[in-house]
Amino acid sequence: MIKNITNVRGFRCWGAHTGVKSLRRDLAIIFSEVPASAAAVFTQNQVVAEPVKVCRENIKNGMAQAIVVNAGNANACTGEQGYEGALAMVRATAESLEIDEDMVLVSSTGVIGEPFPTEEIVNGIRVSAPKVSNRSSAGSFAANAILTTDTFAKEGFIEFSVGGREVNMAGIAKGSGMIHPNMATMLAFIVTDIDIEPGLLQKAVREAVDDTFNMITVDGDSSTNDMVAVLANGMAENERLKMDDSKDYNVFRNRLRQMMEHLSRLIVSDGEGSSKFIEYRVVNGPEKSVCRKIARSISSSNLVKTAMFGRDPNWGRIVSAAGNAGVAFDYTAVDLYLGNEKERVKVLEKGKPVKYDRNFMKKLLRESHISVKLDMCNGEAEATAWGSDLTTDYVLFNSVYTT
Amino acid sequence: MIKNITNVRGFRCWGAHTGVKSLRRDLAIIFSEVPASAAAVFTQNQVVAEPVKVCRENIKNGMAQAIVVNAGNANACTGEQGYEGALAMVRATAESLEIDEDMVLVSSTGVIGEPFPTEEIVNGIRVSAPKVSNRSSAGSFAANAILTTDTFAKEGFIEFSVGGREVNMAGIAKGSGMIHPNMATMLAFIVTDIDIEPGLLQKAVREAVDDTFNMITVDGDSSTNDMVAVLANGMAENERLKMDDSKDYNVFRNRLRQMMEHLSRLIVSDGEGSSKFIEYRVVNGPEKSVCRKIARSISSSNLVKTAMFGRDPNWGRIVSAAGNAGVAFDYTAVDLYLGNEKERVKVLEKGKPVKYDRNFMKKLLRESHISVKLDMCNGEAEATAWGSDLTTDYVLFNSVYTT
Numbered sequence: 180m181i182k183n184i185t186n187v188r189g190f191r192c193w194g195a196h197t198g199v200k201s202l203r204r205d206l207a208i209i210f211s212e213v214p215a216s217a218a219a220v221f222t223q224n225q226v227v228a229e230p231v232k233v234c235r236e237n238i239k240n241g242m243a244q245a246i247v248v249n250a251g252n253a254n255a256c257t258g259e260q261g262y263e264g265a266l267a268m269v270r271a272t273a274e275s276l277e278i279d280e281d282m283v284l285v286s287s288t289g290v291i292g293e294p295f296p297t298e299e300i301v302n303g304i305r306v307s308a309p310k311v312s313n314r315s316s317a318g319s320f321a322a323n324a325i326l327t328t329d330t331f332a333k334e335g336f337i338e339f340s341v342g343g344r345e346v347n348m349a350g351i352a353k354g355s356g357m358i359h360p361n362m363a364t365m366l367a368f369i370v371t372d373i374d375i376e377p378g379l380l381q382k383a384v385r386e387a388v389d390d391t392f393n394m395i396t397v398d399g400d401s402s403t404n405d406m407v408a409v410l411a412n413g414m415a416e417n418e419r420l421k422m423d424d425s426k427d428y429n430v431f432r433n434r435l436r437q438m439m440e441h442l443s444r445l446i447v448s449d450g451e452g453s454s455k456f457i458e459y460r461v462v463n464g465p466e467k468s469v470c471r472k473i474a475r476s477i478s479s480s481n482l483v484k485t486a487m488f489g490r491d492p493n494w495g496r497i498v499s500a501a502g503n504a505g506v507a508f509d510y511t512a513v514d515l516y517l518g519n520e521k522e523r524v525k526v527l528e529k530g531k532p533v534k535y536d537r538n539f540m541k542k543l544l545r546e547s548h549i550s551v552k553l554d555m556c557n558g559e560a561e562a563t564a565w566g567s568d569l570t571t572d573y574v575l576f577n578s579v580y581t582t
Numbered sequence: 583m584i585k586n587i588t589n590v591r592g593f594r595c596w597g598a599h600t601g602v603k604s605l606r607r608d609l610a611i612i613f614s615e616v617p618a619s620a621a622a623v624f625t626q627n628q629v630v631a632e633p634v635k636v637c638r639e640n641i642k643n644g645m646a647q648a649i650v651v652n653a654g655n656a657n658a659c660t661g662e663q664g665y666e667g668a669l670a671m672v673r674a675t676a677e678s679l680e681i682d683e684d685m686v687l688v689s690s691t692g693v694i695g696e697p698f699p700t701e702e703i704v705n706g707i708r709v710s711a712p713k714v715s716n717r718s719s720a721g722s723f724a725a726n727a728i729l730t731t732d733t734f735a736k737e738g739f740i741e742f743s744v745g746g747r748e749v750n751m752a753g754i755a756k757g758s759g760m761i762h763p764n765m766a767t768m769l770a771f772i773v774t775d776i777d778i779e780p781g782l783l784q785k786a787v788r789e790a791v792d793d794t795f796n797m798i799t800v801d802g803d804s805s806t807n808d809m810v811a812v813l814a815n816g817m818a819e820n821e822r823l824k825m826d827d828s829k830d831y832n833v834f835r836n837r838l839r840q841m842m843e844h845l846s847r848l849i850v851s852d853g854e855g856s857s858k859f860i861e862y863r864v865v866n867g868p869e870k871s872v873c874r875k876i877a878r879s880i881s882s883s884n885l886v887k888t889a890m891f892g893r894d895p896n897w898g899r900i901v902s903a904a905g906n907a908g909v910a911f912d913y914t915a916v917d918l919y920l921g922n923e924k925e926r927v928k929v930l931e932k933g934k935p936v937k938y939d940r941n942f943m944k945k946l947l948r949e950s951h952i953s954v955k956l957d958m959c960n961g962e963a964e965a966t967a968w969g970s971d972l973t974t975d976y977v978l979f980n981s982v983y984t985t
Binding site: 481502571 | 889911
């Protein structure tokens with residue numbers, strides 16, 4: 180049996196079918212028995228879904244005790260009616276779980292611009308909230324209930340030791356815009372029983388998101404609903420984390436990053452429209468921000484993505500995309516490697532093409548997991564991005580979505 | 583007979599076959615009998631082709647008398663050997679035309695990273711330069727010799743009056759990254775017989791490029807070789823344009839913009855991989871820069887582009903892409919119209935969906951020329967971007983390019 184949210188001390192959850200989606204579960208509730216430190220980051224899109232507006236208010240106290248998520252309707256571009264709907268979700272959750280309204284985070288995913296089915300969802304909440312459970316199946320219900328066009332549920336669980344105490348962490352996520360980008364919301368909810376101050380948790384979340392969820396690209400756009408939220412309820416009873424230079428905090432931060440990378444990879448992997456998972460590592464750069472921008476620029480280039488689909492070791496496109504990252508980039512200093520998880524071949528050395536066996540390269544690029552490594556030879560910073568290829572299926576799926 | 587470069591006073595040109603490309607003309611030379619004011623803008627890519635480096639030097643004096651362009655090899659990522667090759671092209675052109683080396687602009691387009699065939703091209707220049715001619719056919723030769731995978735030559739000619747003098751302006755261009763983006767260089771060369779100070783010409787060119795070439799998007803990347811150059815040789819004998827607030831300058835500026843828009847539209851139109859030409863107008867915005875960013879963000883969104891391919895009036899993707907432009911954007915204030923050149927239908931009013939006849943909309947979107955108009959209802963500025971759709975053919979063409 181796999182471990183999930185229900186194996187983190189004090190957390191219970193549920194996933195139900197309210198009817199907004201015709202067949203699948205479409206409502207998830209995560210509940211902590213005690214108030215938890217809470218941190219979240221939201222979409223950078225200027226067009227923001229109604230639940231995101233509500234969350235931004237409710238997260239201000241740095242605490243939360245429940246997360247409620249509906250799937251099938253994004254509650255975006257829905258105006259006053261939608262905003263009232265998001266508030267109604269919060270109210271129903273708070274009442275049913277007997278907690279304060281400002282202890283509830285709310286999230287939605289699905290189609291944009293349809294009227295929000297408040298009544299259906301609120302009824303669903305009233306029926307489901309009392310069912311929150313720590314049975315393992317409840318964790319699976321929740322993980323499945325936040326999906327839209329994802330083809331599998333994305334879950335993670337890790338345990339580690341902090342100050343001699345065993346700490347548990349679990350997360351669920353839903354997919355990005357690979358296949359049906361109008362529903363392209365990227366959501367992730369992570370719970371842990373570690374004890375940490377809210378401000379420090381926010382810092383850890385911000386940094387880990389920058390290294391993980393912000394480095395997966397599928398179509399370059401962030402949706403109106405994107406959200407990552409983390410609750411830490413302290414039930415591991417470790418000495419509360421307060422300082423960002425402590426060894427314990429460092430352990431936690433790395434584990435949080437590990438969880439987010441795991442969920443990010445699962446998101447990228449889930450695409451009928453994509454045929455390859457590609458890891459882009461930019462190493463030995465002058466600054467992390469530079470490496471990050473270059474890795475993202477390469478991974479989001481349509482030309483690089485179509486080349487990957489075509490198994491084409493087209494280093495010219497990679498170098499040109501790096502040059503479009505908006506940061507200083509000296510291609511005459513770089514080494515470039517292409518290959519897969521197991522083997523890589525150097526194709527550029529100090530910016531000059533290296534002769535390699537083209538048939539061997541074709542064989543490497545036939546794998547479903549591709550590795551691109553750009554060595555800037557100009558420092559010690561590095562960053563990694565993950566992406567899919569751009570396929571004819573991507574275009575087909577996306578061109579027939581609403582009509 | 584169409585008018586072209588050869589109908590601008592004092593300009594002669596030629597287009598020849600050097601052998602770098604197997605069958606088509608691959609070398610163009612444009613020559614002004616007298617020194618001309620010269621202005622140019624170059625790619626923003628950090629990876630810059632060798633001829634661009636040479637041009638940046640040679641344009642510093644604000645004057646030029648010849649432009650030499652080779653097609654088939656981009657002379658990018660070619661290092662010292664390529665830089666020497668670009669210098670050799672300049673030297674051969676200057677010697678053959680008996681002008682100073684710093685009066686020559688040089689440009690290349692084609693494959694990246696192949697050794698530069700200096701000898702072949704220099705020989706071609708020595709044979710071709712003496713042939714520069716003002717016969718109309720020479721203009722066509724030049725327009726064709728700068729092409730790579732373009733399916734047609736892109737030319738324009740206009741005449742207008744400045745201070746009672748007749749002024750001529752002609753331009754040629756080659757395509758962008760719609761089909762074979764590794765050769766995605768966007769080049770445009772415009773000549774005119776107007777008399778204008780170099781500094782003022784540079785200002786006019788910069789502004790017109792921002793409104794035109796910088797607003798056509800096909801894959802969002804700028805190539806290593808992109809370049810727009812304008813020569814103005816003064817043979818119209820108008821009173822020299824010196825002030826940016828003069829009526830005459832205003833006439834010239836508008837005409838230059840008109841020429842560049844014409845060439846930009848031709849570039850967008852040329853794509854086997856694209857099935858539609860789409861105009862994105864953002865009107866009544868607070869500032870031009872805001873409108874420009876939003877128009878570009880929408881036109882370069884893969885999701886919008888696939889929706890256009892699928893004839894899908896997916897306003898959610900358009901609004902979401904606008905929200906990703908990196909500028910303040912209040913969707914609850916905007917009206918959105920979709921349609922074609924002749925008819926448009928309002929789909930959003932003040933951010934709220936408007937009921938419309940879906941069958942009629944499908945009919946409108948079946949056209950090859952699509953119009954998207956976003957009214958910000960928040961000022962008087964506006965900007966227009968042009969783009970293609972994202973098709974399965976685009977992916978196919980680009981995935982089988984070099985291999």
